[in-house]
Amino acid sequence: MNTNPKRFSNVNHHDDAQSDGSILAPVTVIGLGAMGSKLARTFVNSGYDTTVWNRTPEKAAELVGLGASGATEIADAIAASPLVIVCVLDYDVARHILEPIGDKLSGKVVVNLTNGTPEQARNMETWMSSLGADYLDGGIMAVPSLIATPHAVILYSGSETAYGTYEQVLDSLGTSHYLGPDPALAPLNDLALLSGMYGMFGGFIHAVALAGTEGAKASDFTTSLLMPFLQAMMSTLPEMAKQIDTGDYSAKDASLAMQAAHDTIGEVSRVQGVSAETFAPIFELMKRRVEEGYGGDDFASVIELIRKRRSS
Incomplete structure (x- = not known):
């Protein structure tokens, strides 16, 4: 600054x-x-x-x-x-x-x-x-x-x-x-960043609620397990962004077909008495992308279901 x-x-x-x-x-x-x-x-x-x-x-x-x-x-x-x-x-x-x-x-x-x-x-x-x-x-x-x-x-x-x-x-x-x-760029990017923040917050709330069903304190779970895991996952975002820019979503590790094979997170949430409504929309998009024939793609491929279609 x-x-x-x-x-x-x-x-x-x-x-x-x-x-x-x-x-x-x-x-x-x-x-x-x-x-x-x-x-x-x-x-x-x-x-x-x-x-x-x-x-x-x-x-x-x-x-x-x-x-x-x-x-x-x-x-x-x-x-x-x-x-x-x-x-x-x-x-x-x-x-x-x-x-x-x-x-x-x-x-x-x-x-x-x-x-x-x-x-x-x-x-x-x-x-x-x-x-x-x-x-x-x-x-x-x-x-x-x-x-x-x-x-x-x-x-x-x-x-x-x-x-x-x-x-x-x-x-x-x-x-x-x-x-x-273009004056529209600041508010557009502002809201895009906030959407990423609220997505993270939604995942945090669901994760803490699940862990808490067996007595884990939110502070302990967050500092010892969740934050280190999410920080490691953050390193995958640049590669996902590259896939989105190039349109090449070929799975390198975990395909959508594998990730959406079972709604395990939804099932454990129901068993543990936790609402899965913060996770369910993401799972439905993953499942829909597989049903459309893109099971061999990486997760970034899901963006094709929600993004504005580019004019040719």
Whole structure:
């Protein structure tokens, strides 16, 4: 993570002046929930001239005490900085907040770190462009406590110029990844990563529930057996990804026919009194792929049952 914030020499502000006459770039944060507050706190702690605004003004009090400027009117918050960070509940809320002062956004860079869909991101970019603003969409792959650490990964897509200008400012929040000029890429990859996370969580819950039927403590089972096994399995993902890219799913070790021959996990779950509903969908896909004649494939072949068909 780059910890040297971008400096601007042509900003008329007397605070935070540096020996070379430059100052830290001003930034405005709109939305002071748990994540927005942590973003704003990070900018303040990094020395940025930070303006904050929230629909509930009381939420700004602590940040103002730390050195942020609290704007009572959103128009004043927008006017205070060339860079505007938006972190609210959803895109509808963001639009509702910004629409009344849309004419104030001309010439601004708006970075939307609100969770949403690719279509919403593209629509927001179109609207921002009509207002004369540069737009970046973003996906925060971290909880608030990880912000300002290298473990916080933040995805960005949209205006390449905006990202290039403020990359070092954004780097203060975590490890930045710019995915390209299409604003849809950040939310798409954000949701794809979350789907992988929830798949892992579902497997974890089922595994712990099964082991617990015979008295194993979840913490002991997780640290001594599950984590080492999953870490070993993680090493197979790059090879599976290669199979998906090439379309060559030829089984190297365990074929789908072998893996789907018996629903052993489902059976033991039923016997042990544990619901198999987190595992059952995966098993049904494996079985269906075998029934379609692909029993000699590796597990990665299952993707062909769910992926969007490429146009020829």
